[in-house]
Amino acid sequence: MKKQSILIAIAIILGLGQSCSSSKIQPEITPDELYDHIEYLASDSLKGRYPGTPEDKLAADYIAAELKNGGLELLFNKGVQSFEITTSIKTGPNNSLSINDQEFNLNTDFIPTVFSANSNIEAEVAFVGYGFIIEQGDNSWNDYASIDVKDKWVLILRGEPENSEISLPFSMFSSLRSKAITAKDQGAAGVIFVSGKQFDEEDELIKLSRPEGEIEIPVIQIKRNIGDILLSKKGENLEEIENELNNKLNSFFTETVLRCQTDIETGYAKTFNIVAQLIINPDYKYIVVGGHYDHLGFGGPGTGTRAHGIHEVHYGADDNASGVASMLEIAEKLATKKDSLKNNFLFVAFGAEEMGLIGSKYFVNNLPIPDSVIKTMINVDMLGRMKEDRSIQISGIGTSLEGESILDSLNTNYNFKTGYAHEGYGPSDHSSFYSKDIPVFFFSTGAHIDYHTPGDSLGNINFTGLVEASNYIYDFAFTIASEDRVLTYQEAGPKSPGGNIRNARLKVSLGIMPDFSGVEKNGLRADIVIKGKPADKAGMKTGDIITAIDGYPVGDVYEYMERLAKLKAGQIITVEVIRDEKKEVLIVQL
16 A cells, blocks of 8 residues: 555544645646545555445545545534444344244245344235236236235245236336235235246245345245145145236135244444535525445455455445545535535535445435425446546436536537436435435446456546546536526436336346446447356457347347347347447357
8 A cells, every 4th residue: 555545544543634635725626636535445455445344434534534625514423424234134043934843944945035024923824926016007917906915924926927918017016025015015924935937947045145124024935845835735836826827816825824933133333424515605505416435345245246256355446436536526626616606515425325325315314404405416426437439427317307408518518428318216326316306417437347346446547537527527516506507307217226127127138237328329338248148158348339139129228128028048149239330240149
C-alpha cells in the first residue's frame, strides 16, 4: 500500500477526521483527486469494504471527512447514519420434520428457506398447485379459490405452468418469496416448496446463502419423494400433477399431517450511510446525489462474486469507488457555486447496496428532510470504465417529462454515445427513491468482464473518461439547480423486481450480461460474456452486438428476452452478431 494511503488510514483510526486532500476546496474535477479517492477506497487495506467490517467503518469515516473538507455540512452523527444488517445465516440445531412419526433429515430431505420464520407447526397439508393468485383483464389464475388453507401447511410447486394456453405474466409471481407471501395472506400456517421434475430434474435443495429477512411463517423446501409421501393418501404423485397443471387448477387437502420445526440463526452487524448537505435556502427543494460505497470483501458464497472459489480482495474500484469519487468531486465543485444555485443538495454514500439496496431503502425511510421536498435523485454507480465508443448509460429518464431533453442539450458539449433506459426501477440505489415517486437518473459506464471479481482494480480505471462523465453529471445537476428546472414526475415501469425484465425466469440462457440501457440502437450489446457458458463456447466476445437469434431480429433487451423465452435447453441455434463492424453468425448450443 502506498504511503499516502497508510497516512489516511492512521488519521482516520486516530479520529482526526482528516483526508489526503488539502482543506482548500478545489473548484475543478481532476484526475488526481479522483485517483486519490479510488486508491484509498479500493486499496488492499480496506479489504473490499464489506458491510459490518472494521474496514467498512474506515471507508465511511474517510468519505465523511472528504465531504466536510469539500465544504459540506455533515448530518446525523458526524455524517454517519448507522443501521443494522444481517451478515450471516445458518441452520440452527433445532430443525426437524416428521410425517406419521417418520423422521426426515435436514439438508438431505428438507431445508428451511432464507426467509423462513422460526416456528414449530403441526398441521394438515393442503396442495395448492403453483400457489398463484393472478388477475389480469379477462384472464385469471387462483389456486386458492376452491380451498380454505387457514392454519394449514400449503404444498406448492416451484416454477410456473409450462406451455400454458392461458396468457398471464406467471414469471412476475413465480419467486419463492412471492408465492410464500401469497400463502401467508391466505392464512396458511406454513409453506412447503417442492420441485417438479420438469422444473428441476436433479431435485436440489436450495442452500442458505445471504440473509433475506423473514415473512413471519415457516417456509421449507422438501425433496420430491417427501412430496409424494404427502400426496399418497389421495393417490396422487408430483410427476402426474405437474403434467396436468398447465391449464387447469388442482387444489386439495392431502389428509396428511406434517410436523416441522424451523430454526435459523442470523448474525447481525452495523453499517452506515454517509450524508452531507449543501444548504442554499431552507425553503428550496433538494437534489440528492449519491452512490454506494460498499463492496464484496473477499468474495465467497452469498456475496455476489463472479469469481467462485477464489478468496481474494474484491477491490470494487469501479463498483463503486468510482461513483463515490465522482460524487465527492461533484459535491466539492457545487460547493464553489453556491451563489448560482436555487436548490439545496444532499450527498449520500450508501452502505449495503450489494446486499440488496439496504442502505438506500433505510435512508428513504429515515430521511433528514420530508421526501416531498426532494426534486430528484441522481445515482452514480460504476462510472470508471468508459469504453472506446464513449458510451454512457442513463436509466430512469422516463420518470420525468423533462429529463431527456436536458441531458440531450448538455451532451452537445461532450458527444457521448448515450444509452437511455426509461425504467425507474433498476439494480442500484435510485430504485429506493423511485419507490417514493421521486424522479431518478442512474449514470453508469456499464458492466465489464471484471465486474464482481478481484480484477475490478485501480489499474483498470479510465480516469479520462471518469473526469468527463463526472463533469457531465455535474453539468446536469448544476443546470437543474441553477435554473430551478421543473422535473415532472411520471411512473416508468414497475417499482419492485417482480415486474422487471431482469428478473424474468427463462428456461435457457446464452450466458451473457446484456446492456440493459440500450446504447446500441440496432441490436443488443453483450457487456459481459461469461466464461464456459453457451455464448462463450460458441465464440461470442464481450462487446459483440446481437442482431438476430435463429433468424429473428433482436433490436433491444426486450426483444432478446422474447426470443429466449421460446427456446429450450439443448437446442442448437444461430446468433447473428456485429463485431468490428462486420457481421458474424455463431452456432450456439443451449
